[in-house]
Amino acid sequence: MDLDTVREVVLARDRADLAQVGAGSAVLAGGTFLFSEPHDQLHRLVDITTLGWTPLLERSDGLEIAATCTLAEFAGARPGRELGAPTLRPEWPGTALFAQSCRALLASHKIWRTATVGGNVCLSLPAGAVLGALVALDATAVIWPRGGGERRIPLRDFVTGPGENILATGAVVRSFLVPTASLLARTSFRKIALAPLGRSGAVVMGRREVSGRCAITVTASTVRPVVLDFSAVPTAFDLEAALVELEPDIWFDDPHGAPDWRKHVTGLLAGEVAAELRRSS
Incomplete structure (x- = not known):
């Protein structure tokens, strides 16, 4: 879709160019959502793909994934396979969630080559x-505020509701x-939808670390990602008790699933995820 109110496209070359992100402007990366519907309030786009960020970068403390990393790069980054970035270590089984999460989206491979990780998050x-x-992998978001400096926040705290997050005006992920x-963790993934190719009604992902710690993450069925932390893989009783304690209004309601159905299937999927993690120990 043409954005006929946009009068300027800024190709960002360094961080100083990001100062133009603010009211009436939007960050352009993949643009698959931005160009999918009208945004009459916009008059400027700031293209951050020209900043040349490395899609995936191995660090001493883990892996850094650029906000401009495409879904194709993200999904293709499996242990032992190089995709425009350092080869991921074969002893990193947690990266299995990369491709699994991309396949849970209603998107063609053409979209995968354009849409970005940062866009999906934001x-x-x-x-x-x-x-x-x-x-689910306990990632931290690195945010560049408009006034300079850097802010880091656990990604589990980034989203506050459907289409809502803590990103301030002018800030860039x-x-x-x-x-x-x-x-290094073992993971498990489950998804359900009302139709074979329908939008996800519930997605549950589990992570069991080498230390034994376990986290069960619920998305799609809830208005924001929910993480249930345990000292070990939870029993069926402990898992059910943790889900029951969630606030009633956490369950999402739209044409792709009613709250009571989403709550019910989430419990079933979470049980399967926990069972799989227990078998892999």
Whole structure:
């Protein structure tokens, strides 16, 4: 769709160019959502793909994923396979969630080559499975505020509701940091939808670290990602008790699933995820 109110496209070359992000402007990366519907309030786009950020970068404490990393790069970054970035270590089984989360999205491979990880996170939609995968891997968001400096926040605290997050006007998400402990973890993934190719009604991802710690992350069925932390893989009783304690209004309601159905299937999927993690121990 043409954005006929846009009068200027800024090709960002360094951080100083990001100062033009503010009221009436939007960050352009993949643009698959931006160009999908009218945005009459916009008059400027700031293209951050020209900043040349490395899609995936191995660090001493884990993996850094640039906000401009495409879904194709993210999904293709499996252990032992190089995709425009350092080869991921074969002892990083946690990266299995990368491709699984991309396949949970209603998107063609053409979209995969354009849409970005940062875009999926910043849209903050319940069905944002890439967002959910990074939350499940205990990622941290690196944010560049408009006035300079850097802010880091656990990604589980980034989203506040459907399409809502803590990103302030003028701030830009730079990258996501996934710790080594999560990359070394065993994971499990489950998804359900009302139709074979329908939008996700519930997505549950589990992470069991080498230390034994376990986290069960719920997305799509909830208005924001929910993480249930345990000292070990939870029993069926402990898992059910943790789900029951969630506030009633956490369950999402839209044409792709009623809250009571989403709550019910989430419990079933969470049980399967916990069972799989227990078998892999």
